[in-house]
Amino acid sequence: MQRDPEAWDNPLEFQPERFMRDAGKVEYKGNNYNFLPFGSGRRICPGISLAEKMILYVVSTLLHSFEWNIPHGTTLDLSEKFGLVPKMQEPLIAVPIAKYSSSGHYL
Numbered sequence: 001m002q003r004d005p006e007a008w009d010n011p012l013e014f015q016p017e018r019f020m021r022d023a024g025k026v027e028y029k030g031n032n033y034n035f036l037p038f039g040s041g042r043r044i045c046p047g048i049s050l051a052e053k054m055i056l057y058v059v060s061t062l063l064h065s066f067e068w069n070i071p072h073g074t075t076l077d078l079s080e081k082f083g084l085v086p087k088m089q090e091p092l093i094a095v096p097i098a099k100y101s102s103s104g105h106y107l
């Protein structure tokens with residue numbers, strides 16, 4: 001359903017901005033069957049509230065604290081392989097470089 005071209009324009013294209021166009025209106029708590037990131041019904045993810053509170057904090061802290069690279073001499077390959085959930089064809093190797101010392105000073 002989340003890949004149905006009748007519900008989504010170019011559903012297989014990575015377009016995170018599609019969610020920003022109607023930010024605030026995107027329903028993800030199991031009532032909009034076009035978009036079920038946490039599932040639906042009796043087995044819906046019980047961690048939604050925690051995820052809502054933590055995800056922005058965790059992702060922004062990782063982006064703020066580290067510069068992210070891929071190993072030298074490699075290229076980024078975002079192709080997927082078929083499965084129950086999409087997995088990367090080639091595993092992503094991300095190399096974090098700390099921006100701050102343990103005392104909090106910019107390196």
Ligand code: HEM
Nearest residue numbers: 036037038039040041042043044045046047048050051055
């Ligand atoms: C962005 C974060 C998360 C996403 C996208 C996510 C997504 C999902 C999905 C799709 C399911 C299956 C629902 C279904 O079968 O209909 C699930 C189940 C579950 N999730 Fe999450 N989840 C997230 C975070 C969390 C967190 C933070 C916790 C706990 C602290 C959690 C605990 C669980 C548990 C225990 C289940 C099994 C529920 C059951 O089978 O009855 N999840 N989650």
